[in-house]
Amino acid sequence: MKGxxxxxxxxxxxxxxxxxxxxxxxxxMPEIHESTRTAVIKxxxxxxxxxxxxxxxxxxxxxxxxGVIVPNLSYYFFSAALNSIEEAAMQAGYSVMVxxxxxxxxxxxxxxxxxxxxxxxxxxxxxxxxxxxxxxIHKLMRKEVPLVLFDRYADEIExxxxxxxxxxxxxxxxxxxxxxxxxKIGFLAGPPxxxxxxxxxxxxxxxxxxxxxxxxxxxVFHTDFTQDNTVIKTLEMMSTLNPxxxxxxxxxxxxxxxxxxxxxxxRIPEDVAVVSFNNEPICTLLSPTLSSVSQPVQEMGTEVxxxxxxxIENEHKLPVETKILETNLIVRESSARK
Amino acid sequence: MKGxxxxxxxxxxxxxxxxxxxxxxxxxMPEIHESTRTAVIKxxxxxxxxxxxxxxxxxxxxxxxxGVIVPNLSYYFFSAALNSIEEAAMQAGYSVMVxxxxxxxxxxxxxxxxxxxxxxxxxxxxxxxxxxxxxxIHKLMRKEVPLVLFDRYADEIExxxxxxxxxxxxxxxxxxxxxxxxxKIGFLAGPPxxxxxxxxxxxxxxxxxxxxxxxxxxxVFHTDFTQDNTVIKTLEMMSTLNPxxxxxxxxxxxxxxxxxxxxxxxRIPEDVAVVSFNNEPICTLLSPTLSSVSQPVQEMGTEVxxxxxxxIENEHKLPVETKILETNLIVRESSARK
DNA sequence: ACCGTTACCGCAAACGGTTGCGGTAACGGT
DNA sequence: ACCGTTACCGCAACCGTTTGCGGTAACGGT
Numbered sequence: 001m002k003g004x005x006x007x008x009x010x011x012x013x014x015x016x017x018x019x020x021x022x023x024x025x026x027x028x029m030p031e032i033h034e035s036t037r038t039a040v041i042k043x044x045x046x047x048x049x050x051x052x053x054x055x056x057x058x059x060x061x062x063x064x065x066x067g068v069i070v071p072n073l074s075y076y077f078f079s080a081a082l083n084s085i086e087e088a089a090m091q092a093g094y095s096v097m098v099x100x101x102x103x104x105x106x107x108x109x110x111x112x113x114x115x116x117x118x119x120x121x122x123x124x125x126x127x128x129x130x131x132x133x134x135x136x137i138h139k140l141m142r143k144e145v146p147l148v149l150f151d152r153y154a155d156e157i158e159x160x161x162x163x164x165x166x167x168x169x170x171x172x173x174x175x176x177x178x179x180x181x182x183x184k185i186g187f188l189a190g191p192p193x194x195x196x197x198x199x200x201x202x203x204x205x206x207x208x209x210x211x212x213x214x215x216x217x218x219x220v221f222h223t224d225f226t227q228d229n230t231v232i233k234t235l236e237m238m239s240t241l242n243p244x245x246x247x248x249x250x251x252x253x254x255x256x257x258x259x260x261x262x263x264x265x266x267r268i269p270e271d272v273a274v275v276s277f278n279n280e281p282i283c284t285l286l287s288p289t290l291s292s293v294s295q296p297v298q299e300m301g302t303e304v305x306x307x308x309x310x311x312i313e314n315e316h317k318l319p320v321e322t323k324i325l326e327t328n329l330i331v332r333e334s335s336a337r338k
Numbered sequence: 339m340k341g342x343x344x345x346x347x348x349x350x351x352x353x354x355x356x357x358x359x360x361x362x363x364x365x366x367m368p369e370i371h372e373s374t375r376t377a378v379i380k381x382x383x384x385x386x387x388x389x390x391x392x393x394x395x396x397x398x399x400x401x402x403x404x405g406v407i408v409p410n411l412s413y414y415f416f417s418a419a420l421n422s423i424e425e426a427a428m429q430a431g432y433s434v435m436v437x438x439x440x441x442x443x444x445x446x447x448x449x450x451x452x453x454x455x456x457x458x459x460x461x462x463x464x465x466x467x468x469x470x471x472x473x474x475i476h477k478l479m480r481k482e483v484p485l486v487l488f489d490r491y492a493d494e495i496e497x498x499x500x501x502x503x504x505x506x507x508x509x510x511x512x513x514x515x516x517x518x519x520x521x522k523i524g525f526l527a528g529p530p531x532x533x534x535x536x537x538x539x540x541x542x543x544x545x546x547x548x549x550x551x552x553x554x555x556x557x558v559f560h561t562d563f564t565q566d567n568t569v570i571k572t573l574e575m576m577s578t579l580n581p582x583x584x585x586x587x588x589x590x591x592x593x594x595x596x597x598x599x600x601x602x603x604x605r606i607p608e609d610v611a612v613v614s615f616n617n618e619p620i621c622t623l624l625s626p627t628l629s630s631v632s633q634p635v636q637e638m639g640t641e642v643x644x645x646x647x648x649x650i651e652n653e654h655k656l657p658v659e660t661k662i663l664e665t666n667l668i669v670r671e672s673s674a675r676k
Numbered sequence: 677a678c679c680g681t682t683a684c685c686g687c688a689a690a691c692g693g694t695t696g697c698g699g700t701a702a703c704g705g706t
Numbered sequence: 707a708c709c710g711t712t713a714c715c716g717c718a719a720c721c722g723t724t725t726g727c728g729g730t731a732a733c734g735g736t
Contacts, residue, residue, distance in 0.1 A: 007692055018716045023693060033714060053455040054396045055692035058721050063392070074417030082411070083440065095452065098436045102421065114433065117391040227619055259623040281565055285597040287625060345722060356686045361724060371684060393722035396691050683732080694720080702713080 006049040015039055026051075057119065065095040066308060067115035068124045069108060071152065073100045075252070076280040077297060078126065081150065084301020085124060092309055094121075103129035103225070109136045122146030122308045127154060129225060132193050146311035150304045151295075152196050160311070162304045162323045166196055169293045169327040170203030171210075173275045174247050176291070176329060178211050180337040182245030182273055186237045187220045188230070188257055190249045197222075197249045200277065204247050219243070223253060230256035231263075238264060238272075245335075248276035251283060251292055258286065258334070274334040288333030296325050344387045353377055364389075395457065403433040404646060405453035406462045407446060409490070411438045413590070414618040415635060416464065419488065422639020423462060430647055432459075441467035441563070447474045460484030460646045465492060467563060470531055484649035488642045489633075490534050498649070500642045500661045504534055507631045507665040508541030509548075511613045512585050514629070514667060516549050518675040520583030520611055524575045525558045526568070526595055528587050535560075535587045538615065542585050557581070561591060568594035569601075576602060576610075583673075586614035589621060589630055596624065596672070612672040626671030634663050 008022040015022075017036065025032045025040035043049075057063040068085055070078040082098065089096045097120055099111035108128045115123065123145065125137075134156050140147055141159060149161040177185055187204045190197035205215045219241060221233045234257040237243065248254035254276035258268055266272050268288050279294035303323055311318055346360040353360075355374065363370045363378035381387075395401045406423055408416040420436060427434045435458055437449035446466045453461065461483065463475070472494050478485055479497060487499040515523055525542050528535035543553045557579060559571045572595040575581065586592035592614035596606055604610050606626050617632035641661055649656055 005692095009692080019693075020695075020717080021715060023695090024715090027694090031714060036714080050451070050455055052396075052457060052692050053452075054392050054401070054457050055721090056694080058390075058392045058396055058723095059692075059694040061721060072417075073411040073420070074414055076412055079410075079412035079417075083438075100420075113388070114391075117388055119390060119392050227623065255620060255623045259625070262625050282593060282620070285565065285593045287597070287600050343722095347722080357723080358687080358725075359685060361722095362685090365724090369684060374684080390722050393691090394724080396693095396721090397723040397725085399691060678736090680735090681733085684730090686729085687727090689726090690724080691722105696719090697717090699716085700714090703711085705710085706708090 005052070006044075006047045007052070008049070010047065011040060011043050011049060014043060063095075063119045063121060064093060065097055065118070065120050066122050066124060066305075066312075067097050067099065067112075067118075067120035069099045069101055069111050069115075070126045071101055071103050071128045073098075076282075077151070077278050077295065080297045081126075081301045081304075084298045085305055088302045088305035092305065094305075094309070101128040105130040105133065112136055112140065116145070122148075122312045124148050124150060124304050124308055126150050127152040129191055129194060144317060146308055148304050148308045148311070150300060152194065154195055158320055160307050160318075160321045160323075162300050162307065162325065164295050164300075164325050164327045166199035167203035167206070169277065169329070170200035170247060171207045172203075172327075172329050173277070173291075173293055174204045174207035175210070176331065177245040177247065177273055177275060177335060178207065178213075180245075180269075180273060180335060182243075182337070184241065184243040185219070185245035185247060186241050186243035188233065188237070188246060188248040188253050189220055189222045190225055190253070192222055200247070200249050223249075225250075225252065227252075227256045231260040234260035235264065238266070243272065245273045246275075248274060251276050251278040251280040251290065254290055254292070254334075255282075255286070258290070268334050269337045273337050275329070279330055283330075283332065286334075288336075291332045291335040292330055294328045294330050296327075300325055343390070344382075344385045345390070346387070348385065349378060349381050349387060352381060401433070401457045401459060402431060403435055403456070403458050404460050404462060404643075404650075405435050405437065405450075405456075405458035407437045407439055407449050407453075408464050409439050409441050409466045411436075414620075415489070415616050415633065418635045419464075419639045419642075422636045423643055426640045426643035430643065432643075432647070439466040439469075443468040443471065450474055450478065454478075454483070459650050460486075462486050462488060462642050462646055464488050465490040467529055467532060482655060484646055486642050486646045486649070488638060490532065492533055496658055498645050498656075498659045498661075500638050500645065500663065502633050502638075502663050502665045504537035505541035505544070507615065507667070508538035508585060509545045510541075510665075510667050511615070511629075511631055512542045512545035513548070514669065515583040515585065515611055515613060515673060516545065516551075518583075518607075518611060518673060520581075520675070522579065522581040523557070523583035523585060524579050524581035526571065526575070526584060526586040526591050527558055527560045528563055528591070530560055538585075538587050561587075563588075563590065565590075565594045569598040572598035573602065576604070581610065583611045584613075586612060589614050589616040589618040589628065592628055592630070592672075593620075593624070596628070606672050607675045611675050613667070617668055621668075621670065624672075626674075629670045629673040630668055632666045632668050634665075638663055 008019045012019040012022045025037040086096050101108040137157050147159050149159050153161045208215050221237045223230045223233045230253050248257050261272055275291040277293045279292040283290040283292050346357045350357040350360045360378055363375040424434050439446040475495050485497050487497050491499045546553050559575045561568045561571045568591050586595050599610055613629040615631040617630040621628040621630050
């Protein structure tokens, strides 16, 4: 660090007053005389005094900062949620520290520890793909650290969360394909441990059964979320199942699936209709445009912050709460069979 | 904050030793007896002592944290760069605080201030689209705060930076189209104030001139980087210029342009060939696959951190340095005319 | 026994800012 | 004049951790 930063000591010395007076003047405390306050503020501006947030936080034993951990910031959903979270937190006078786990459990553990040491007052977390062991989350909860999960959670974790009804959303998506004439529908899932994928799979299953179609595990193909693996799994599905409809667990999966279908010379939606989840902006730029379940990501971010701040600002332990937001199937060309 | 966190005071009291001994034992200082050290570490683990990073940083007058500000984390390029930056920083024992400006100048100013107050030791910044006034950056430089710009920079800022040769990259992309038979090539630019767009435009211009084709400003269409605006501008270009080739300033622009072309019933690349920049993973999933200039984003992140840490760890002011990385045109279906 | 050296700590101050409480001067009421 | 109240500060301790320096006991050499 070059050049010594200006501190309240410098201002106090220059004005021949105490540092507590400088501190109080800068915070507009009423017991400080107007002329003193004016002089302090004027000099602070001249010297470009910038408060040391570390010191302030330590002295007040409070940071007013929340930690946010998401699997990957390049996913539209998480990036958009983060924007919403940042906005809501800023409105409430809180700062946000952002970490991504890169779908790694170990990274998630490290991030939590670093954020805790940084004295964040609470956590907003969406679980990484590799997370199977929840002891790091349980430890947070034992310490009664404020926590809200969103989007990706686990049944083993009894924490407050903001989610969408994945089962219902998948039910609707699948039913949409069935109503559009699809007879055989495959499901492109994420990794088997990922609850969000499992729930969408259940909704798919229920829709089949409601329409008198027998569900079989051979209709389900698990991907690891990467492009290459998804292309392979799609080709495998076309080879073994040959469906006329595909429910993909997310847009990113669907992008790869559609690519694979086209490589195979299949027309979308005439030969195979496709519907997926997340409604990324690029869905409207594909050819054909992609039908996708839209999640209220803005509302999710706002709600997540609200619930977390309620925990932080409340001295007593609050009951665990689950907030379920509605989804909306956006029908586009990829599933418009007729 | 529920439950009072364990501090070294608790450990000192329990073992009837001083807090300085606890501190030294935890840091493995040689002057502390082995038995003392063992007892301290054992108790710290039992009590799950977690050091208060704020206090540590304040006491050492050092955070070993760098601030990173990018325009938008959902852009593949910045997200990938961040991954690389985080990795390099971690290897060097530094933490990273991440902010996004959402392409807003004001947000960029606020982010810089907050990070400074948080006592970051240096900055890695890629300028926001709206940034026209560089006084906030000049102020950083006057304070001799370590700074490295990457990707998006400005000629008005005499700071160390890591960039690619945008002119040469665009020259190659344009030449590629010309060599593939394109006679009339349009340029889909970003906002006029964005240097990165201007430089790519210059390379485009020089390639035209090298091949004896007169450059005209009517070949250039500026977008604001949004999907809707880009679709409109593309249609406008097709209407007024009717080119058989398009150089798009980035993949995101190209996605929208390709969509617009398809909507208009044009074939890519038979009627209009397309080439762009950034080589996002999704380029390989489009139909046709998109030709795109690849930037060594991994290397960029590593280099940016190396240059910044050199500034931070060096007491003397270092000369300004510009590191230019090579690009690579990845030819795919969208420009494969023959 | 005496003295020099070393091991092993503890005290106190530092980091930059916040805050409780008490001191003092001024003012107004009696 | 005296006393109660209020305005306006300053002192000192705090936050959690680090670090310079000095104190003391033990040990070994003379």
